[in-house]
Each structure stands twice: as C-alpha cells, then as structure tokens.
Amino acid sequence: MNRKGEEAFDPARKTIYWMIAGVMIVLVVLAFSGTLVGYKNKLTYYPPKLKAELISSRFANIPECFAYQDKISGRVYPGVIDLNKFTNATLYDCYHTGQEKGYEDYNFRLKLYNKSTEVLTNNYFNKDDFTLFRKVLVNNKGKSSEDMLYIFVQVNI
Template sequence: MQLKAIHGKRADISARKMIFYGIFGFLAAITFLLVAWFSVYDGSYLSKIPPDLENYLFVQRFLNSNLCFAFQDKETERVYPWVIDMTKFRQENLDNCYNAKDTNVKAYSLTLSHNNKKTTLTTKNWEGFLKKGETRQIFVYDSGNIRRAELFIEMQDAK
C-alpha cells in the first residue's frame, strides 16, 4: 500500500521545471557576479589631482589676474584675460603674485617675447634648469597698443 501524502501528483516536480530552475539559478548567479564586477571601482582615483592641473592653474593666475600681469582697463575696471600689461610685467609683481620664499612650491620662469625684445622673470626658488616648458600665444598691452606676443613658461618641481 502506498501513501498518498508522499506520492501525490501535486507534490511531483516535472523535469522541465527542474531544468528551468537550474538554468535560472545559474543565469541569476552570473548576472549578479557581472553586476558586482562592473560596479566595483577604485574610488581613490577621484581624489587624485591630474599632474598638470597645478601648473595650469598657476598659468591662469599669472595671465588672468589683475594682481599679477593681466591688463585692467582703468575706465571700466574690466580685466582682459591673456593680455599682459607691460607696466605690470615686473619682478615685484611676480613676487607679490606668487610667494616662492618657501622651497616647497614649484618654481617658474616666464620669458616674454615681443617687439624683438625678451624679458625674463623668475621666482625666488628658480634653480636655473628646465624641468618642463610650454609656449603660449598671448597679447601685450604696451603704450596704449595691444600686440601679439609669445610667453615661454618654464616649470620646476619643488625640492
């Protein structure tokens, strides 16, 4: 005599359902692992400063700030970015604009070429050898005229 409670039709799982659940479980596990694999990232890269960002910001400071070398119209008080005022392109302005008394900051040398003249300014911690340099095409305000010029910016890492 067989017990109906153990071998009833309702309690039987067909082979199709077993195969389906096996494939579904396998695909669900693979999907979970793929999502976990692609969602894991190294968050420390978000806090890393790109290597040339600091140089870029200081160059912007030299060329776009009226406290450094940028030309400022006296009537409108508008500051013209990328236009160097020749009356401001002096060593005193560089020293006031960029405090390099401490040797833990980068050193800069700025060479301005215009009207067949070259003027070079260096920060106090400049060591005299080129680490990295770039040339920028800019404008110069000199004696009421704005002319094209070339600025060669040399950079050195801090000691």
C-alpha cells in the same frame, strides 16, 4: 653519514633552515608593504603639468598678476599682459613660495618671447622641469601686439 653524525647535524640544519626562512619572510613582508605603498601612490598621483597649468592660469588672467586692466572702466582683459606690470615685484605679489622651503614648491620663470623680457619667482633656481606655452597679447602703453608667454616650470629641487 652514520646515524650519530646525522643527529649531531640536525640542530645546525634547522638553524640554517630558519635563517633562510626568516630572510624570506622578511622579504615577503617588505615586498607586500612596498606594493601597498606603490599602489597608494598610484591612486593619489596627479600630473605635475595639470597643477602647473592651473597655477599659471593666474599670470595672464587676473589684474593682481599681469593682466591688463583699463584704468577708467576697471575692465580686466584676460590674456592681455600689461608690459608695465611685467616685473619681478608684481610676480612676487602674484605668486611666491615660502622663504625657507619654497624650493620644494612649484616655481616659475616667465618669458615673453618677442619682448625678450623675463621674470622669476622667488625660489626659481633655473631647473626647468617642463615648459608651458600660452599665446597672449601684450599691451605696451596702449599698443597691443601678439606674443608667446613661455612658462618654465621648476617642480621642486
């Protein structure tokens, strides 16, 4: 190319250079902010199973949920499920999520393996993310038997 031609091409070359440089700069800035956000998420992460374990500890441990409570002495037996209480209504009083966006919260399906009975929280839509298991005793009209409580957890939809 002669000198005149080179001079004429110069502004076009700069424009192309800056277009590529602009894209590269934007990519670098986006990658950097992505890294920061990712790092922040990593720092604030906690395992969903931990939260589910802690929430579900109430089901078999407190009398407001399914734990058996002696009517005369008032003593609560943690880990002993009162079969009479094992209903959806009791579960609603024990744990329920918001009517509008409750599906974004943890929901549960509880099943007593030997009794084949199950109860659901109000926004449970059969999307099991994981399952927790808990050995329990079931009190049915004064008679106790061993059972396994299956806690199916729906983290969110």
